Amino acid sequence: MPEPQHQGLPPELLTSPEWQRACQQRDFASVFRLVKAKAGIYPSRVAALCGMTPSRVGEIMSGRRGLAHIDVIERVADGLRIPGAMLGLAHRPWEIPPPAATVQPARRRSVQRAATADSEDCDGAEPRQELDELLTLADGRVTRSTLLALRSSVEDYWRRDDEHGGASMRPAVVGHLRYVTQMMDSVPGPLRRDLQLLAAELARLAGWAHFDARQYSTARSHFTQALRLAHGQDDHLFMANVLSCLSLQATYDGQPSDAVALACKAQDAARAAGVQPLVMSMLHMREAFAHATLRDASSCHGAIERSRDAYEEARGREGEAPSWVRYFDETKLIVDTGIALAKLGESERAEPLIAEGLRRETRAQQRGRAFHAFWLATAQLQQGRLEDACDSAVLALDLSAALDSPRVAGHVREFHRCLAPYARETPVIAFEQRLREAVG
Missing domain, CATH: 1.25.40 (Serine Threonine Protein Phosphatase 5, Tetratricopeptide repeat)
Structure with missing residues (x-):
């Protein structure tokens, strides 16, 4: 049985000229390569979503086989959530929102209730509403209690990320991010600044969740948003935090030279904020990961030593560090050092x-x-x-x-x-x- 449909392709992929050209030409070799590179959907997943065998997907990607039957093309459109117009098809059923429920005359409604024992009025008769519409049912006033509740939600998201991974949290986190950014426009004074910092944290969390889902392009978009929001508040420490996430993603994405540059830029941002040894310890370890991926043993060992030195300086001062870096404790320092050495091939150490x-x-x-x-x-x-x-x-x-x-x-x-x-x-x-x- 095919796996459940995914939620949709990243907007930046759907709007790219390369993607639009591939769809217009029904060049499915390019389509499948692009969804792998830009959306993290690998051939086995493409096969499951589109009702094909992995070997057939592989043949299409290599150019040894094409797609001509309209029913198969429709399966690909539905499985990957490609708008029908892009492939020269009619609008797909999932593109058309369900009609709003209509109000029936009282007499007809009462007859229907008698025939259905109230079942339809209780189940599913209300029109479907998007998350934004539901959230705007609130009175819109933002108070300190609102901020505390939202921060509590963010803390809960991070806890769930540790326990279960971040991939399944993406819709909820992005919904919260959209809600907070909408509220920012109508709130003056200090509360606006607090909301902007909260939005930055939600954008970083959204980036992290997409990174954990290996959707690197979408993750980068959210990290960039977080960086912009933190820059708007001159929060250099949080900018360093976001840059460290981008560095780790670049390491995973096969761009270790970029990862080194991002880790070093993060260190510069942290230094601009003043003395924060625990933050610097974490950032030096990010740099060590990137050097290890480059197999630059000397630079990797140097970064590990700087991380250890900064951690020693931070001992007894953990309470002064931002909450987002306190996960980087002695255990994390030990295990990350081991991973960096394993990346170098120094397995015995x-x-x-x-x-x-x-x-x-x-x-x-x-x-x-x-x-x-x-x-x-x-x-x-x-x-x-x-x-x-x-x-x-x-x-x-x-x-x-x-x-x-x-x-x-x-x-x-x-x-x-x-x-x-x-x-x-x-x-x-x-x-x-x-x-x-x-x-x-």
Whole structure:
């Protein structure tokens, strides 16, 4: 059975000339390549959404096969949420909003109630309303209590992100962001500034959720919005925070040189805000990740040392740091150092650090523990300890069972590819069986 439909393609993809040209020409090889590159929808997901086999999608992407049957083209339009007009089709059913409920004359309505035992009046008779319309039913007044409630929601989102991943939160977070930015226009004075800072945090959260979903282009748009909002309030520390997120995303997106530049710019922004050693410790570690991806061992070790030094300076002063950086504690410093060393291939030094971090982490940090278990498996595999590596990978699979995080799924695929030379070994066969059970 096909997977549920996704929510839609990023607006920046739909409006790009390259996309519009591909759709106009019904060049589905380019269409599938673009949804992979710009929306993070990989061929296997395209196949599930469009009712095709992965091999057929692969043949289309490679140009060995085309699409001509109108029913298949309609399936692609519906599965990927491509507006019908872009492909020369009629409007698709999902593009047309449902009609508003009409008010029936009293006599006719009473007869209908008698025939249906009030069921239709109770279920679904109200017109569907978009999130913005529902939110505007409030009286629109913004008070300190409003801000406290919204901040509490943001804190809850971050907690859920730690426990379950950020991908499933995207619609709710973006809805909250839209609501807050609308309120900003009608609120004067200090409350407007507080709302703008709250909007910046929601934009960063929206960027993070899309980053966790591997939708890098949309994530970058939200991070850019967060950066602009923070810049408008001259909040250099928060700008450093957003730049650090962009640096991490660039590392994942295969742009480590950009990641180094963004991490260094984040450090400059933090310095402009005054002495904040815990923030600087986190930012130096971001830089270390980027250098490790470039396999620049000297620069990576230097950044790790600067991160440790800044963390020592921050000891006893954690309460002075912004709330958004307090996650970066001693455990996080230890495990991130191990990951940077594993990226460099220094697995013997990396393994005990990652194992110690994993031992210390709480159950609430579910996604982090899943990541770190896979990094532990990677470090063990680098040392040729196949059975230990597969055991750690099984632990990671168990931890990721309750997660909605395509980033974690990406680590699963990457580790599985690394096992290819050992496909006939018993530990690998057992791991692959667990993997099939997990994805099945």
